[in-house]
Amino acid sequence: MISQLVLFAIDICAVALLVFGLYFPRHRRRDLVVAYLGVNIGVLAVASALSASNVGAGLGLGLALFGVLSIIRLRSTELDQHEVAYYFSALALGILGALSTTSVYLSGGLMGLILVVMFLGDHRRLLRNYRHQILVLDSAITDHYVLVAHLEQLLNARVHAVTVQRLDMVNETTVVDVRYAMSEGGLTAEPATPAHSGAHR
Structure with missing residues (x-):
């Protein structure tokens, strides 16, 4: 007892x-x-x-x-x-x-x-470079390599995996699930959302 x-x-x-x-x-x-x-x-x-x-x-x-x-x-x-x-x-x-x-x-x-x-x-220092976001791009991109290059330029990071969730050829939008690693210089803040793209965690 x-x-x-x-x-x-x-x-x-x-x-x-x-x-x-x-x-x-x-x-x-x-x-x-x-x-x-x-x-x-x-x-x-x-x-x-x-x-x-x-x-x-x-x-x-x-x-x-x-x-x-x-x-x-x-x-x-x-x-x-x-x-x-x-x-x-x-x-x-x-x-x-x-x-x-x-x-x-x-x-x-x-x-x-x-x-x-x-x-x-769950420590913040463990794999702190890695991020995961769902992005809505203001263009319809069908080529995978072009998409990866565009995301790396947009996020200023190295993209490790991209999954296209929706490709709208009429409205010219692409919804992607992207996993990427920030550079050491980009860890001071979360990546800014572009003017014509939507993003959420």
């Missing part, structure tokens, strides 16, 4: 560090703060109750995973991949906090590992 309470305390500290120490200072989405805290505490409560009953823990964890996946899949607002990663981190912390069959040191160490991975994986 005491070890279970210790795990609960470690989980609360870990999710608070994940949300208020890592996620919110870096991404500033207040609505997801509530979501991450709710997912963590909800999974912690459900998994703890199931582990104390005759219901199989595997079934309970499976239902918890299904619920979170449904929330992510049926979301009404757009989530980036790093935000999905924070969802699963909050979920994993809650599950580890409810596993009374493992030692406090093992569960605590795994929680710490999750926090370290998220700290490093």
Whole structure:
């Protein structure tokens, strides 16, 4: 019982560090703060109750995973991949906090590992040169090499991958999904949007 309470305390500290120490200072989405805290505490409560009953823990964890996946899949607002990663981190912390069959040191160490991975994986200095944008160009470009050259000149960066999402020959527009790397001199600010092109992250 005491070890279970210790795990609960470690989980609360870990999710608070994940949300208020890592996620919110870096991404500033207040609505997801509530979501991450709710997912963590909800999974912690459900998994703890199931582990104390005759219901199989595997079934309970499976239902918890299904619920979170449904929330992510049926979301009404757009989530980036790093935000999905924070969802699963909050979920994993809650599950580890409810596993009374493992030692406090093992569960605590795994929680710490999750926090370290998220700290490093979502760090601004990691692959900071790389960008991803969807651009609306004010011309219809059918040649791939011409398109890449045009994007590199437009973004002042090296283009690594381009996917044409829509080519409108009537209105002369091209919608492209472009992944590129900024030069070291271009890291001081995001690339400016041209006067006749639309862009969003």
